[in-house]
Amino acid sequence: xxxxxxxCRLASxxxxxxxxSDWSYLEEPAPEPGxxxxxxxxxxxxxxxxMRSWMNAGRSYVPPVEIGEVMRAAGIGxxxxxxxxxxxxxxxxxxxxxxxRYAISDGSGARRVDTSLAPAQVHLxxxxxxxxxxxxxxxxxxxxxxxxxxxxxxxxxxxGSIAGQIARIKGCRAIGIAGGAQKxxxxxxxxxxxxxxxxxxxxxxxxxxxxxxxGVDVFFDNVGGEVLEHVLARLARGARVVLSGAISQYNxxxxxxxxxxxxxxxxxxxxxxxxxxxxxxxxxxxxxAQLAGWLRSGELRSREDVVRGDVExxxxxxxxxxxxxxxxxxxLALEGER
Amino acid sequence: xxxxxxxCRLASxxxxxxxxSDWSYLEEPAPEPGxxxxxxxxxxxxxxxxMRSWMNAGRSYVPPVEIGEVMRAAGIGxxxxxxxxxxxxxxxxxxxxxxxRYAISDGSGARRVDTSLAPAQVHLxxxxxxxxxxxxxxxxxxxxxxxxxxxxxxxxxxxGSIAGQIARIKGCRAIGIAGGAQKxxxxxxxxxxxxxxxxxxxxxxxxxxxxxxxGVDVFFDNVGGEVLEHVLARLARGARVVLSGAISQYNxxxxxxxxxxxxxxxxxxxxxxxxxxxxxxxxxxxxxAQLAGWLRSGELRSREDVVRGDVExxxxxxxxxxxxxxxxxxxLALEGER
Numbered sequence: 088x089x090x091x092x093x094x095c096r097l098a099s100x101x102x103x104x105x106x107x108s109d110w111s112y113l114e115e116p117a118p119e120p121g122x123x124x125x126x127x128x129x130x131x132x133x134x135x136x137x138m139r140s141w142m143n144a145g146r147s148y149v150p151p152v153e154i155g156e157v158m159r160a161a162g163i164g165x166x167x168x169x170x171x172x173x174x175x176x177x178x179x180x181x182x183x184x185x186x187x188r189y190a191i192s193d194g195s196g197a198r199r200v201d202t203s204l205a206p207a208q209v210h211l212x213x214x215x216x217x218x219x220x221x222x223x224x225x226x227x228x229x230x231x232x233x234x235x236x237x238x239x240x241x242x243x244x245x246x247g248s249i250a251g252q253i254a255r256i257k258g259c260r261a262i263g264i265a266g267g268a269q270k271x272x273x274x275x276x277x278x279x280x281x282x283x284x285x286x287x288x289x290x291x292x293x294x295x296x297x298x299x300x301x302g303v304d305v306f307f308d309n310v311g312g313e314v315l316e317h318v319l320a321r322l323a324r325g326a327r328v329v330l331s332g333a334i335s336q337y338n339x340x341x342x343x344x345x346x347x348x349x350x351x352x353x354x355x356x357x358x359x360x361x362x363x364x365x366x367x368x369x370x371x372x373x374x375x376a377q378l379a380g381w382l383r384s385g386e387l388r389s390r391e392d393v394v395r396g397d398v399e400x401x402x403x404x405x406x407x408x409x410x411x412x413x414x415x416x417x418x419l420a421l422e423g424e425r
Numbered sequence: 426x427x428x429x430x431x432x433c434r435l436a437s438x439x440x441x442x443x444x445x446s447d448w449s450y451l452e453e454p455a456p457e458p459g460x461x462x463x464x465x466x467x468x469x470x471x472x473x474x475x476m477r478s479w480m481n482a483g484r485s486y487v488p489p490v491e492i493g494e495v496m497r498a499a500g501i502g503x504x505x506x507x508x509x510x511x512x513x514x515x516x517x518x519x520x521x522x523x524x525x526r527y528a529i530s531d532g533s534g535a536r537r538v539d540t541s542l543a544p545a546q547v548h549l550x551x552x553x554x555x556x557x558x559x560x561x562x563x564x565x566x567x568x569x570x571x572x573x574x575x576x577x578x579x580x581x582x583x584x585g586s587i588a589g590q591i592a593r594i595k596g597c598r599a600i601g602i603a604g605g606a607q608k609x610x611x612x613x614x615x616x617x618x619x620x621x622x623x624x625x626x627x628x629x630x631x632x633x634x635x636x637x638x639x640g641v642d643v644f645f646d647n648v649g650g651e652v653l654e655h656v657l658a659r660l661a662r663g664a665r666v667v668l669s670g671a672i673s674q675y676n677x678x679x680x681x682x683x684x685x686x687x688x689x690x691x692x693x694x695x696x697x698x699x700x701x702x703x704x705x706x707x708x709x710x711x712x713x714a715q716l717a718g719w720l721r722s723g724e725l726r727s728r729e730d731v732v733r734g735d736v737e738x739x740x741x742x743x744x745x746x747x748x749x750x751x752x753x754x755x756x757l758a759l760e761g762e763r
Contacts, residue, residue, distance in 0.1 A: 146658075146689075146692060147692055148691065148692045311688070316683075320484075330687075330688065330690055330691045331691075333688050336688075342685040343685050343686070343688070344683070344685065345654075345682070345683030345684040345685040345686070345687050346683040346684075346687065347680040347681050347682065347683040348681070348683070349668075349683050349684065349687070349697070350649070350668065350671050350674075350681070350699070351484075351699075352668055352697060352698065352699035353486065353668045353669075353699030353700065353701065354484060354485055354486045354699065354701075355699065356699055356700055356701055356704065357698070357699055358696050358697065358698040358699075359687070359690060359696065359697045359698075360690065360695070360696040360697075361688070361689075361690035361691030361692065361693065361694055361695055361696075362691065362694055363691065363692075363694055366694065
């Protein structure tokens with residue numbers, strides 16, 4: 088069976104916002120799996136802000152995607168050929184398969200997902216890296232205590248929306264910061280956040296004074312930039328700032344903006360701590376089981392923004408993340424025949 | 426006995442570097458102590474970078490000095506009248522007595538110092554708030570382990586010079602960053618730092634690569650600005666950045682500079698934590714005893730930069746801190762008759 092593979096490969100390192108021309112689209116015969124490998128037909132591609140940082144050269148928590156390489160992406164697909172003892176034809180599998188229709192895997196970083204438990208796209212969102220990032224970042228790095236005030240930026244995104252809900256489940260007051268009245272209404276009315284602040288329309292500092300009169304105990308930051316500065320100015324004594332992301336800075340053309348008032352960490356005897364979700368890999372199963380339990384009980388709600396299309400549409404769909412168009416987990420669902 | 430008091434009072438809130446005119450100098454009769462109070466003749470005034478931040482309005486870890494108030498300062502003096510049961514005439518006492526020749530105290534924040542153990546100026550430096558800041562900041566916030574690499578900025582200052590020496594005592598590799606070849610030579614030749622980097626003349630990143638090839642485990646930062654960014658780019662996995670001060674930013678006329686590459690905290694799974702020495706007040710005695718032991722054994726060396734003068738010279742002496750002229754603890758020793 089000769090299959091035609093469609094791929095997006097990195098063509099150039101963007102300055103500022105990426106453009107479609109930063110990837111090259113190509114079609115070529117899909118390779119066959121070798122001994123100890125399987126071939127997967129990718130069905131869902133996870134779109135994540137971190138992808139922008141993978142396009143840059145230089146030191147980060149993962150190596151950059153090299154020019155000419157298939158763009159890195161997590162995804163879920165079905166095994167269509169297997170010469171691997173642990174994966175059988177028909178298995179639904181999660182892995183870092185890249186932005187392409189067919190991928191070869193030796194099984195490293197891959198795991199079967201149970202789509203009877205939840206649809207595939209949920210395994211990329213609340214039950215996937217997004218949910219795990221929210222879970223470990225909030226609970227292990229942020230360590231909120233019941234009754235404390237937790238602020239989440241990028242709160243309508245895939246990670247932020249879960250982080251705020253976990254804070255509520257743990258008995259904290261959850262305040263979300265998001266862009267737009269619709270997203271803010273969703274946070275409060277649908278997800279049960281105690282308050283939401285529309286950073287595009289409202290005075291964030293005044294709103295924080297109102298909704299966090301005793302200060303912010305935990306700040307789960309996905310955004311950076313001005314929003315980070317606003318929250319630093321309102322930290323409670325002993326606060327923990329969790330660095331999950333800095334989406335406002337990923338497309339900066341000059342030097343990114345550091346928090347000018349970072350010495351508020353001294354005033355508040357507070358800490359700002361970075362983490363990388365991969366360090367918690369040996370506890371993923373425990374966390375995913377907990378998240379699945381909350382989904383089942385209805386305490387946690389998951390939302391995916393699924394765009395149906397083909398591999399070639401990847402660049403334009405990715406850009407929705409940076410224009411603030413998506414709510415919840417952004418996923419590209421690949422259509423078409425095998 | 427009518428005594429003439431000389432005082433520096435805050436006259437205006439400076440923008441940028443303070444000028445002598447930001448204080449008003451005045452002489453007036455010294456008040457008499459009331460019941461439960463004592464009067465001290467101030468002999469040594471501690472000059473600290475933090476004084477600049479006390480001149481600003483707004484939220485900090487202590488209230489600002491108000492316009493018209495005597496400039497806040499720690500000092501050491503001799504009790505000359507007492508109606509306080511715990512302090513006798515002739516006692517040498519540490520306290521926050523202000524920039525003035527005579528002060529009235531009700532004893533709060535005051536304690537007797539043993540000048541037979543060490544000269545008074547040492548009680549403002551290695552055995553005072555500077556030494557305590559180095560001790561608790563490094564050991565409690567930085568938590569270095571033997572064999573780890575500790576970098577200290579402002580290393581030739583009162584806090585930095587002690588912090589680096591404690592790191593050595595605890596079996597760490599100590600690297601100091603300071604301005605000028607003379608200070609750097611002092612750090613290595615006299616204080617036993619493993620290396621020193623002259624940020625005014627050398628490529629700090631290249632020097633860090635050379636002297637900290639496995640990265641920086643603990644960064645004790647007194648400086649902020651560019652130096653902070655250079656070190657963030659070299660953090661080892663799990664590093665701790667201790668925010669002790671940001672002297673490079675205290676006189677900034679615009680917004681202070683935040684670390685543009687603060688997301689290196691994520692890459693390195695590192696934390697940046699602020700602290701305020703006053704929170705450790707109930708452990709000062711334990712730490713001072715430890716510091717005194719190291720001074721006696723010769724493991725720790727103390728240096729004071731004592732300027733003899735009168736109260737009126739306070740502004741010009743303070744400015745030496747910001748021009749990088751002092752090495753070790755800067756102290757104004759008041760001369761003249763009672």
